[in-house]
Amino acid sequence: MRDDDVSLDNCLKCSDCNTACPVVTAHPAFPGPKRLGPELERMRREGIHCDSDWVEYCLSCHRCDLACPNEVNVSELIARAKATHKKSPSRRWRDYWLARPGLLGKLSTIAPGITNFWLGLKPVRLLMSMFTKITPARRFPAYSNSALRAPEVELNQGERVVFFPGCFIKYNQPELGCHVLQVLQLNGFKPEVANAGCCGVPSLANGLPGEARERAKANVNSMAAAVDAGARIVTACSSCGHMLKTGFAHMLEGDAELEKKANKIAANTFDLAELLMAQQDAGKLNTHFGPVAGKLKLAYHAPCHQKSQGIGRPWYQLLRHVPGVEIEDLNAGCCGMSGTFGFKEDKYLVSMEVGSELFAAIHTNAPQAVVTECATCQMQIEHGAGVSAMHPVDLLLNAYKHGARK
């Protein structure tokens, strides 16, 4: 954001943002987005020192942006505050790693069996909490030993799409990535996997915009040619999708050529369900869904970064039409995990308190499973509500399999 951006002058102090903020709701001492965003920015521009440890508690969920009736870039202003914030050495060391899930993934998947074994041991987790300030209450997601590759069956026809997997699918759940590719194939697309790294959301959330900019640069350069050749980009992680659509161009401001490429990538990036619903509108969606085993009572949780993309509720609309599936939108706010936030020892309790409303809604609804497209929302739901959570694409692929059998 440029210093002459005056969107903060639109702030009328109406407090809509504070009312919408999940952390304000859960944690009464949190000063709220109005203070940490526009008000601190105003002081910074006057050269007044105004750092606050509270900026570390912003989840980057963008709910304040959606609540603001005057289009103030509240969360962006808080991101600026995060970037100038001074952390203690131990938190800085921890956040260095949390901000780089791509690097962590690369190192951990050298020998995933050993990584998973060590991370699963309680004493190791206690040591990690002592030395890296990572909560021992959570288990790290298991790393996978298989790599995500484009499907071997070569299809010469079909529209070319590039799948941007993101760190979680790449290093932890490559089988989920395979399901995405299969669903794309079943809908007549010719998918390939982007040669891309981390999208940069974790770096930005941890107050490291320089690192996020590097990631944006690398990703833009790796995907620009495909988009120029007419391919569309597909995401299955809501945070990656959010970043590709809103973050890259913004991060690369000042470099006209990269910014132009980033804008083109953004305009051609689709969430998987958004793409499928667009196919539906064009009458091209494969609707050979078979009834999934028995009757399935599910609950849908919309991740914050899905809401911030402004695409409606495509997964919910899609799954409602799978025979045998009864699905309800929980609409119970933020889960509180916010990617790496919930792993931090000092933030763990706040993270769980933010999620408590969602956990309560899940218990009232009593579904067999919760469906949500964000991997860390899934972790938080399983941890906090004790109900299994899955990505909607797994369900969709299952429905296609049953449909084919018919």
Added chain:
Amino acid sequence: MASNHFDLIVAGAGLSGITSAAAAASRGLQVALVSSGPGSFVFGAGCVEVQNMDRNTPSLREALDFFCNLTELAGCGFRGGLEDKRYIPTILGCFQAVSLAPFYMWNGDPTAASQVAVVGIRGLSSFDSNFVAERLAYHACKLERSTAYTAHEIKLLTVADTFPGTLQFGNRYDRDPRFREELRNALLPIAAKANLIILPGILGLKTGQIEIESLEKQLGCMICELPTLPPSIPGMRLFNRLERHLRGAGVEFFTGFPIQQLQIENGHCKGVLLDTPARPLKLLSETLILATGAFSGKLLGTSFTSVNHDLHPVDANSAVIADNVFAAGAILRNSTARELNAKAILTGYVGGMLAAGVGVQYAR
């Protein structure tokens, strides 16, 4: 399962937008509600004044009845009606004459109680119980009521290093049973000597009739809760309740992205473009209701001057700008501040019904 095609798009989630979406949905329409922010709910409580309006205004009674029923279904019922007039206190210690008010304000009238306790909370600067009690006593005298007002202050455990605001108390009321108990215990001795307690708005953003009436029962005393500086807790509670109800009634919400453009061609609107990331989101619809408030009428272009008797927007020559677009609420700019909410409900209801093809009258 067409994704973004609706019978009706309502733009704006204020009083008129919500009313029109509910009216149309009640007639079976597939409605999308597009909004950026919760409209004026964040500033007030939704009290309705009709004293200065012609009671025989076409559709007014129907609209108010519909709205009362809607709030009842949403669990945040309004009391009163076209013939009613009550004096509701404000945080500035004066009385506002209203015809309809949410149930948690309706009992604030000085005729409803003889002994009134005005209760402030230590540290909460936006509500001064001494000031309010003194002024209310003075104004009640002027209204020739003999109601006695006494000021009280209760002490609640606050969170360290914070300046407590009504939002903090409201959130804690929603989430923390210990806080509810603490508040109830602090109010009990006061309730023993009064038949009405006036409180700043803190009784939760997600509560409703059941929770607040149960508190009244436990205290054995009526409660009147006043909205303070924004955010107005009672207003947000009403909004949250109505939103939940509309979602249940099948209304699809698109929150957070303003309308970039109306797609009007040859005097007919095909849909809207929302200002969403990466590229605009296109929503299609048969009809559209514009309830975007007093400050954002630009969507219809500079030629928009007013509406005709079917609520269609017209230009200076009374030519209809779009034959399937209706305008409702403050965008019409034909209301004084006092009748704003009544007109919002009236035009919202009429717009929703007209969009559903139900013949209702609207006289400018």
